[in-house]
Amino acid sequence: MSTERELFNVSDGQRAAGWLGYEGADEQRIAALEDRLGTRLPPSYRSFLGASDGWSCPGPFMYEMRTTGALDWLDDDDADMYMDTYDDEQDDASEPVRAPVLLIADEGDAQCWLLDSGDVSQDGEWAAYTWSSWQPGLSDRYGSFAELVAAERDSFQRIKGHEGHAVNPDGxxxxxxxxxxxxxxxxxxxxxxxxxxxxxxxxxxxxxxxxxxxxxxxxxxxxxxxxxxxxxxxxxxxxxxxxxxxxxxxxxxxxxxxxxxxxxxxxxxxxxxxxxxxxxxxxxxxxxxxxxSAPPTLPESPVFQDALDTARTLALSGASDDAWNVIEAALPHWHSESPHRVAPVVLLTDPAFREVITAPRARLVVTTPRGEVRGRQQLG
Structure with a gap:
């Protein structure tokens, strides 16, 4: 699900068709592009152009893919965007070595998509990257254009899901x-x-x-x-x-x-x-x-509440280890009727336990099975 702001560049025809792509480039047009660039394009990107010559909103921060008529190599003036793919074997005093980089998308929220013609797999795929103004250098390396698109699709789904507008809410x-x-x-x-x-x-x-x-x-x-x-x-x-x-x-x-x-x-x-x-x-x-003021108090099971009270008294007296021993022994007894609680968060929020719940102990809290005693009682 996308907002109107995100789809500002989508045409009425695309909306009606439910298709963010365009008419595919024929073989003659792709061949002419490759002749202009002086190289054969990688398979997944070549197939993409044949299916759709350009694309709208391919990722959460990218508005438009370049078409065959606009595709070109990255300008040397923008070489700083390519900083992370310099040859690490070069001496600091020498000029960095760069292979031509194809700029395939650059109309976005301060983001570009790039294909590296100098990093080619055995099956002819070029490594792919994104460059964004909010991160240093290039993104993680993707093995192909197809991998980049899949990663951007997953990113879009994560972002929309965390906004409460899931692409696929089933399950x-x-x-x-x-x-x-x-x-x-x-x-x-x-x-x-x-x-x-x-x-x-x-x-x-x-x-x-x-x-x-x-x-x-x-x-x-x-x-x-x-x-x-x-x-x-x-x-x-x-x-x-x-x-x-x-x-x-x-x-x-x-x-x-x-x-x-x-x-x-x-x-x-x-x-x-x-x-x-x-x-x-x-x-x-x-x-x-x-x-x-004190936050609202959520109900705890009687056994665990007794342990909390005892541990709090010990913690306030400076006996942090003793307080932890009491809490640790009571952890298997913790349970909650709320489906939105899976651990005693009070251990992290009560100031009395600040010196008691260290990072290793916090991890131990949630790696200890909880509700075991109650479960055995119900089964019996």
Whole structure:
């Protein structure tokens, strides 16, 4: 699904046909192009031109592919875009060696698509790259034009899914359920990947669980993921509910930002101004209140709540290791009736546990099977 802004260059005829391509170039036109360029084009790109001489919106940041009439080699004046494919064997004092590079798309959001005629596979395919103003040098290397297109298609699907406008939403709920089962078995990384698949299919719940589970796996980067993956996504907040976001995501974000920037910093000013909640209010309207008051409390199972209370008392007295031992012993007893909870996020948000839950311990929390005791009781 694309917005009108993204499809500004799509003609009425393309809209009516549901086809973003054009009439294909015949063999005579392709041969004339190759004669002008002085080389035979790689197979996948040659086939593309035969099917469609140009294309609209081939990627999330590319608006238009060049046609046979506009294709040409990269100008030497733009050689800095080719910096990452210089011959690494050259001495620093010598001139870098470059093969001709074909510029196949350059009408986009500060992005170009390039084919390297000096990097050719056994089957005649040329290596492909993108260059974008927001990244240094060239993108990762793709083995062919076809690989580049496939990667850009996947990128488009990820972006649209995380915006809540999935290209292919089928199966999202099943993936969330599958990821939840994996997470509770302690298969944290596998579950995170499953939740990400659900997020790409537009699931707000999947996106939320991917971020929160990922926080345990990479605590240092947690606030960035919360900001971009939850607070900036109204469909995620709507799917999970504002109360849970305020109880888990917001204090996690604030706590990690405060730890990164040190005491005394006005962390409410660090919130991206464009962030919007599902109710249409800027996050900044309620973040100061959230920072100054205790977040909502989500219910925990009695056994785990008792362990939390004991561990909190120990942690506040300076007995961090003892507090962790209590928490670790109680982890198998943790469970939640909410489908949007797969781990005790309170361990990451409660300031009392700041010295208790180190990065290795955070990972151990989500790699420990949870809900085992409750499951055995139900089976009995």
């Amino acid at each position: 999202a709920e099943q993936l969330v359920a599958e990821g939840r089962a994996q997470a509770l078995r302690g298969e944290a990384e596998r579950a995170a990947a499953t939740f990400e698949q659900a997020a790409v299919k537009g699931s707000g719940a999947g996106a939320y669980l991917a971020v929160m589970l990922g926080a345990f796996l990479d605590l240092a980067y947690a606030h960035h993921r919360v900001r971009n993956g939850i607070l900036a996504r109204p469909h995620v907040i709507e799917a999970v509910g504002l109360e849970q976001v305020r109880a888990e995501a917001v204090p996690l974000y604030l706590g990690r930002v405060a730890e990164e920037h040190g005491p005394g910093r006005d962390i409410s000013s660090l919130i991206v101004p464009e962030l919007r909640m599902s109710e249409g209010k800027p996050v900044a309207d309620w973040i100061p209140h959230a920072a100054a």
